Amino acid sequence: MGAEIDLADEQAAGIFSAARIRSRLTQGGHSIAAFRDTLAWGRERLHSLFYEGLPADSLVHARSHLVDEVLRASWHKFLPDAASGIALVAVGGYGRAELLPHSDIDILLLHQDGALEEYRSALEQMTAFGWDIGLEVGQSVRTVAECVAEAEKDITVITNLLEARLLTGDAALFEQMQAALTPDKLWPVKDFFEAKKAEQQARHRKYDDTGYKLEPNVKESPGGLRDIHTIGWVTKRYFGAQTLGELRERGFLTQQECNELFAGQDFLWRVRFALHMLTGRHEDRLLFDHQIRVAELFGYEDDDKNRAVEQFMQLYYRTIKSLSCLNDMLLQLFEEAIIHPLPGGEPIALNPRFQVRSGYLEARTDDIFQRYPWALIEVFLLLQQHPKIEGIRAQTLRLILRDGRLINDQVRQSVQARSLFIEMFREGRGLTRNLRRMNRYNVLGHYLPAFGRIVGLMQYDLFHTLTVDEHILYVVRNARRMAMQRFRQELPFCSQVMDRLAKPELLYLAAFWHDMAKGQGGDHSALGADEAERFCLDHGLSHSDAALVRWLVQNHLLMSLTAQKQDLGDPNVIAEFARLVATRQRLDYLYLLTCADIRGTNPALWNAWRDSLLKELYNLSVRTFERGIDNPLHAEERSAEIRTKALALLESQGIGRERAETEWKRFDDDYFVRQTPEELTWHLPAILSAQEQDLPLVLVASIGGRGTSVFIYTRDRDHLFGLSTGVLARLGLNILDARLHTTDDGFVLDSYVVMEGDNTPITQPIRFDEIRDALRKVLSDPEVSTIDVNRRVPQRLKHFNTPTNVHFSQDDTRGRTILELVTADQPGLLSIIGRVFQKRGILLNAAKIGTIGERAEDVFYVTDRMHRPIVDEHALDDLREVLIRTLDRDPA
Template sequence: MGAELDLAEDEAAAVFSARKIRTRLRADGLKPVTAFRDTLAWGRDRLYSLFHDGAPADSLVHARSHIVDEVLREAWLRVLPEAPAGVTLVAVGGYGRGELLPHSDIDILLLHVPGSLEQYRGALERFTAFLWDIGLEVGQSVRTVDDCVSEAAKDITVITNLIESRLLIGDASLYAQMQSALTPDKVWPVADFFRAKRDEQAARYRKYDDTGYKLEPNVKESPGGLRDIHTVGWVAKRHFGAQTLHELRDRGFLTKTECDELFAGQDFLWRVRFALHMITGRREDRLLFDHQIKVAALFGYVDGDLNRAVEQFMQLYYRTIKSLSCLNDMLLQLFDDAIIHGDQTQPIQPLNSRFQMRGQYIEARDDELFRKHPASMIEIFLLLQQHPKIEGISAQTVRLLVRDNRLITADVRNDVRARAFFIEMFREGAGLTRNLRRMNRYGVLGRYLPAFGKVVGLMQYDLFHTLTVDEHLLYVLRNLRRMALPRFQHELPFCSELFKKLSKPELLYIAGFFHDMSKGSGGDHSELGAVEATQFCLNHGLSHADAELISWLVQHHLMMSLTAQRADISDPQVVADFARKVGTPDRLDYLFLMTVADIRATNPALWNSWRESLLTELYRSTARALERGLDNPLRSDDMAAEAKARALELLATGDISAAQTQQVWARFEDDYFLRHSPEELAWHLPEIVHAKETDLPLILVRALDGRETTVFVYTRDRDHLFGLSTGVLARLGLNILDARINTTADGFTLDSYVVMEGDGTPINQPHRFDEIRDSLQKVLGDPTISIVDVNRRMPQKLKHFSTPTNVSFSRDHVRNRTILEIVTADRPGLLSMIGRVFHKRSILLDAAKIGTIGERAEDVFFITDSARNPISDKLLDELREVLVRTLDHSAAY
């Protein structure tokens, strides 16, 4: 027989004793297939019950493996009742470790001596067919010992699977031969194995963008997940021959506290993974949105005043993987010291009286340093910045940081030395993000700044914020630092040039670091954050003027993005109002850079050339307004004249006469020239001049200046044009980023839509341009078509969020129109539905600002009645009721 899996003495052991399982498998009166199927179903149901009863996760995963062991052994004995020579059945991989979740892969190795298979081929084929019949899917490989050695030598994953093997049943001597043939002195020496596993982990991290803090993490593969624990176990097994992680403690590689932390983290992740398998009925290791709420409920979380149940659960998840990442770092470095540098004497270079370099790592010169001088827990990270050749912190010093960070109390926060070290990190600049990440990972940052500690692992359950709050703050800093570095200038050339103008970049870093830090405190995070930032600045020796700038940036960090995305920034009055709020060119520079860094760190899918152009346009217009003086705003007619002149310069070599230009442009109001760039005006004009009545509707599709694609419609005005146009674009699977609607006095319309593919990628195929043009011409050119059905299905992710429709109105007194703001659940064809409501109530659309924020659509429409006056209060009430009813009803399907 094979090795019996050791089940702990607990309830699972009592339920799943080998005798009970075998009795079920051999049940009288049942066909073998039925008995085996029933046993597997019984085992699954009992495991689920034990999970709900709170059984330890390690007992569940071992019990599942134990059940499979007995099933495979009994199935083997059915076809090979006599112990065959030269053939053995081996569990490998995670199953070899004795760790199986309900739907984990079951990997087995059929090990044989050369020539033995032919004798047992029929029996082995029946064995495989029987496993299939009972519903047990296994991954099976068939190899000799020489095959194992050959394949293992070529592939790190093969040797990894084989060193975790476990004999199930068959020729024990053959299994021993395999083990003997795969020792480090014969294949994969320990040092080579360690380097390969370290490189493998780095490659895996890159696959997940080097962060485990994405909104839908992989419990097994993401950084800090179960695979990090496996990596430690594999190296320990190869180096020490250790069979369990407990042996790391026995060998002094882990303290009892660290060992307890490691196993607590593993138990939690096992339970999460078990829950995922249970609720999906399949192998599922991703904590997708549609699973997170269910898993949170299984773990007993309920909605609170500040955080929803799912956010509380996910915060525990993220804090757990942070702790495991720290342990993984420390252990791999300890292994590096023992395996790679064990027989080498590392040179020591003193840095000061408290720290020294040993090799390429910094370490404390005294194991009691942090207990004697807690401020040194801040100093060490500043030294890392000041000495960029240092690769990291020694494992022993990491252990001391984790052990002693609880000593960072109010006394340390008030310590002038600690404050000086910390603020100098921001002034130093280089290495800031990397070392704040280290501070966070080792638990120092949240201790020094309790406000930051509250947001560690804090997620927001939506599709807009793609990272936890703490990770988002560090990504904002990363983005700001990249603007400062010449090697990244190609990413955002304008931002890089603007950054050079900053007199004190550290003020921008501090503002970026604090801008969302008060999200863990409830209330308005911008207001609370401004107060928090001011106190931090004054405590850390900054001047009142610098503190005021940082506080202002934190309080108003959303102002520029909201203005660009929700206001009509072609309106000089909007620009003037924004300039008045900003006040100075310096503030504008800081705010622009912070806004770009924030958007790019919130959701990478949000950042595109269109959004960049909006922000840049608002920046340039505001800078010009500040230069002219707030008492001397630009006039609409002057701005329109400038746009015309620039467009004519671009057309200087064209074949359009001044008379033709005047004839066309005289029909258009200033709004048309304000809402379109000179490049767009120069693009439209020749096409409009040469267009005949029979050419209408004129549809132009083009990507200007490397931006997102613009679709331009010039035709006689007709009913429901906006709804029809947006319906066609939605049916083609396009996302609409912006809509500019202009109508001439003689009954023509000039509509522009900025679009991109539904997955957020640019449109770059010529045939796609043709498809858009032809589809719009077909619908808009047919007066009998009054509605476009959008048959696209709602993306799966959107179905897991509920966003009740909210409608609000305000008055644009300057333009004499009504501003309608709609917040609702995003879905295909949303704009077409809204356009249909406008059409039925004879509402004219002047312009639209389209904003998709994750699962939410936040759209702004500038509308009038049919006489081009603001909408009456009576009609507003009716419009609100109809929009809410229509949009909430459609979101339910």
Template sequence: MGAELELAEDEAASVFSARKVRARLRADDGKPVPAFRATLAWGKERLLSLFHEGQAAESLVRARAHLVDEVLREAWLRHLSPDSPGIALIAVGGYGRGELLPSSDIDILLLHDGTSLEHLRKSLEQLTAFFWDIGLEVGSSVRSLDECASEAAKDITVITNLMEARYLTGDESLFGAMQKRLTPDKVWPVAEFFRAKKAEQQARYRKYDDTGYKLEPNVKESPGGLRDIHTIGWVAKRHFGASTLSELRDHGFLTKQECDELFAGQDLLWRVRFALHMITGRREDRLLFDHQVKIASLFGYVNSDPQHPNQAVEQFMQLYYRTIKSLSCLNDMLLQLFEEAILHPLPDAAVKIVNARFQIRNGYMEARNDDVFRKDPEALIEIFLLMQQHRGLEGIRAQTVRMILRDTRLINDEVRNDVRARTLFMEMFRERRGLTRNLRRMNRYGVLGRYLPAFGKVVGLMQYDLFHTLTVDEHTLYVVRNLRRFAMERFRHEMPFCSQRMDKIAKQELLYLAGFFHDMAKGRGGDHSDIGASEARQFCLDHGLSHTDAELVAWLVKSHLVMSLTAQRADITDPQVIAEFTRKVGDRTHLDYLFLMTVADIRATNPALWNSWRESLLLDLYKATSRTLERGIENPLRQEEMVDETQAEATPLLAAQGIDAATADKAWARFGDEYFLRHSAEELAWHLPAILKAREEELPLVIVDTVGGRGTTVFVYMHDRDHLFALSTGVLARLGLTILDARIHTSADGFVLDSYVVMEGDGSPIQNPHRHEEIREQLRKVLGDPAISRVEINRRIPHRLKHFNTPTTIYVSQDEARARTVLELVTADQPGLLSMIGRAFHKRGILLDAAKIATIGERAEDVFFITDSAHRPITDEETLDDLREVLTRTLDRSEA
């Protein structure tokens, strides 16, 4: 056994000496169960105290295993003799490694010789029952030597567990016999084992979307987590029988610095996992939001900035993310070294010389000399450009990765200012192909943050909310990835319109640079768009771009939120809104760049955010802006023209359904211009046939369908009635639906034509026809009963939302052109939110003209266009103050 493990066991023994533990267990006065329970409770309290005192995690996990060893051995003595022939008690899995956290699985194997089991069965059953009686949740398997060999040969999980087996008590000769039957020459040869573990890791990565940088990572299973360290240990054990990770250094696979880095990362993850088990009282490996706050406090992080209430948790999580980044890098490097040693031990294939510094060997780029980067630090940039220029390479050879990690510190201001380094870096963006993959490599190996210190500051930086689902650096690289996919033929099916617009972009590298810089100034105070724009401009000029190109990149960084905010929060059926946005854009070139940037950013921020409805909003804004640019900003579309065009487009669609123009015009005469401004021609052709067919006794008319790629739309046509908006949204909320958009309209003769775009609560589209029917029937039932004035919504606030406090904030402005008041509301999302707002409006005689609904993670950011009961804007400050007070009191949750 290695010295490292011996030392760890010595530390464990110092926490729980075998003599003291046995003395406690045997002080039972004839009642063993209370004594065993008391000993386990004492051990748990001792471990928690040591954790709070800052004891190394290594000694804590070893001590917990050591304590359980003594408990199991003593329990064995109570039920079987210590040298019972033909049966042995074996620790397996993580417990076999001697690693136990407070609530870790305790896996044991009752190993027998195939003949002794029957006469010991009663004793073993009593032993197993005793484990449960004392509160020790033990996962046990009973196998003979033949069964162990057979099951191990069939299942990679079984062989892995048994490889880590550790003898506890009983017939020790059985343990030795089992080990001899599981050697690589008998089952799972080293090469086969390595391939299986690598495939297992890749499958695990896919389960977590190939990133460990999500907001609620799994400390054990996510990429960069403890399981990556286990994988390294398993392969090392199978390859050369290593019993400790430090033996990797002895075999030349790790340097001392890398070994220290590996152990430091493992220690942090163990401490985090220990804290998770401690605060939850159960096995828990997920760093959920509420756990993050508690652990940040346990680890001594504090909120020292009143303007930054989440400072402590974000600092703790940045340390966590940077740790798993380092561990992922070591995992990559070691698995590649193992692959070379295990799968390619024969002489290397022919070497292809690339230039004086680099060459290609066995499909990997490598440095030709150990001092390449020391002599020419700009080669730390060059190697990644070469990776882009030479297609089909597997990666950078592990020994060269080690050199990169060693020499990144050489990137200083002198290198950053060197024209050669700047030229190489810019050439990566112009090369395009392989850009995302190599930026990821540069980030993982620490080069990107060294070359651009501003990027280094956002590595591992998270925002404690439900909106941004990745760390800032990961999000940034996803934006670049999305932009690249618009330009790649094999991804044209994903976003055809975006691919078409990308074809028109003259200098795609400017778009990639803007995506790369758009969030780089986050976490530094101030407006990150303004700061980032200034830094992007200077970067472009320093790297040889023209002033025109630099200004375009800076403008995109500064304006990267403008299009999404306009589409989601403004009334884009209003010609004035379109005219104002067009003035901000200025020309088609800027519009194309900004549109692509906006789509890529939204899709990289939160997968649940991108849907057909949001896509349709951006497309509508893009097309309206394009038309305004064609006509000239000084000659925007007038409202009357927009109405006429929509009706003209709908006319042939209606004719195909047997409705002539005269019939349509007569029906449409009842509806005001706002109806035609807010609905597409496809929607008009969907509504009118149903309206014309509906008899009085069939009202309310409710139809549910997907029209024009805008998601599922619920359309309600009926006589106007009190509480209509509150009731409608209440029913939809009770059904667990999320409302994306509300368009409210009342005809001149008192009929409502209300539309709601909805999706399932988990963000998925509504595809089941039975679900459509359920929505229709529930709405008809409630809206058709005049006695119903309120819908009770019994859905609880989702667990994840409870950990965020978003105080209600209300802004009021006047839309003078359309004679209405605009109320912008930011508050905590909760079931039935719109219904509560609707009731508040109704009680005060406020009419809702339209609503723009946006749920941004845990926040609802909604805009309501309202008037008083006489259809006039609300300008009385006392009335507005009363409305603000009521909404704030109603919506702020005390439990948030």
């Protein structure tokens, strides 16, 4: 290498020719201002070229070229041309000549013993000058021996030094360093490969082994730029290659694969460039703040089915999926070439088409998929049936990627393809892993065009944390875990119900199809139900089995909506749900699908409270089926049952039946049907012992695994709900449920279920004390009428526009009005709503609280001050208008 190396990229050098940069600096007298102006000129030039559509590789190389010239000019400004024993070296990404607007600029000051002291003053001036001109560099200072010592200890150091590129200074010293770092001296190729592979696996685990999160990291997430870097590092160490293009020259990539790799890299560079440009800083995360603006930069517009941001993100997810395939294949090729250079032993034939060699599955001929396209599905069934097979050999993987397009309508309609695919669901074992493989290698989307349409499809909200295809596969995974012995303690009750299923594959098929019709417009449940039934019949299922899968897909939201939005203390709700479900068989399948779906939508959604709601609805429905749908359990019967169970528990505390029943006469049936026997046993002793001076009585504890319960017993007062919820919100708690009761003699029995703001359980006794003390302090002060919740709206909530929508209906059986509210979530929301109710003279009977990502979806059961339903249309319209006007104010 020469002492000063210009980049090979001619277009980059054309953007910022060395002569032009030097001319600008010379005309400015090499002053601080001249350097600053040159960097600013370069930044604006790059931004303009980005908008003009210049390829990203030219942009990143041009930025590196500009920094090269500025650093060389700085070097020559402070050090004599004859300086020896010292060199300025670009390392890391800068060494690769890949710099985005705010990328780290990592340099190595390589020196011989003694040279550092000779030039110390000049180097210190140069470093200070770099800060003055706004060029922040990450600098390490080492001798060759120190480079070797650090590289021996740390894989990241040898990796950085692999990228080293001489900028200026002593070329012989630089070559000495390179010679000292060769594989025959340290980090042999095999050790280096295994270390980088382990490093990638650890990095992927940090992102839950998926790049399909709502806010992916363009650089570090699976399928991101770092996966391309990993391939590049191994290539350099193995071949001594300088570019990824040499993989094609050496037969590791075809021309098409090479084009795909570079197209994907260019796209990710362009996304990263946009992030740096929009934020004015080093930013690699596609946060909600940025996704809409980046989509606009890329020219996307909303259409009838999907928003611009969703279209852009689908391209992003499909790109990283493609890059993940190439990464898999190349790492497998390297594994075979570096770790297992010679095939171990004779291959073991599995059938006329496939065999196992060295623990990996391979096609017996390179034209196997061209002759038998349905064998593209057989590959994955074989992996299920032979779990000891470690994976797919690289050449066979290449054939899969090449020949997936051969799956056409004729193949889809063939008996062979259909029988193989449906057998995967019947096999069960290894289903999720191999459906993931099929998706990763594009076979699943080719075989099922309906699945292909939702690959990479995201929904721009905080509720759905994965793309639709990833969510579907997570739901299948969750359903499978319920059938596996080693996961039995994860959801024991679900596993018990799973044991009842005669055909678990029907649950897996319903999980697979439940969201398949998203993104098509219309009701995805109804559209998906039609497609699911047709699929089942085409794949040889009986009409009754196909009908069950259809019903599950069409009604997959029924149980969660009933449990989370309706009053399970109302026998009419249970009776109507049981009527819709109709049979115990359907109930079993629906319950398991619902649990799997919630857990696969957003991990933060699944908690002890939701678990208990679904169990309660399931058990009450079973009781209804046992009694007969036409003979539902009435409120009085259920209240009596709960009291009887509670009385048995109270006797152990020394509270007899007569004393308990006497006190309970003050409370109506609604109070009992909305509590568990354990909660009644917790409330009553405290109520019996409470004196006037003890009020307000506040109890806080975790009861029955349902989350943390907060119970308030005190004399009724105005705005009690608003004050209570305001205190809880100010403490940073999420309210999951509210059950409010007022006795005829003017006392309230209000219960809340709460969790921490991040939806984790409250476990510390000191936190219980904090909640109790804060509530007592506010509720005991008659002068306090409002609570200001001084918590800022989280940044990520500000990027969503959820207009307030209010819908009223009448619960004629129980004499109350149901108010359903959808609005943007914000701190203290319930307190604000409670204040509106209090000012309008509205009494709140109960509330079902649902926070779905950025949206609050709450249901309130209300009456007027005389405990009558609100039926006057003018009064309801007025309440709707006030709520919308109040909640749609800018919360910031």
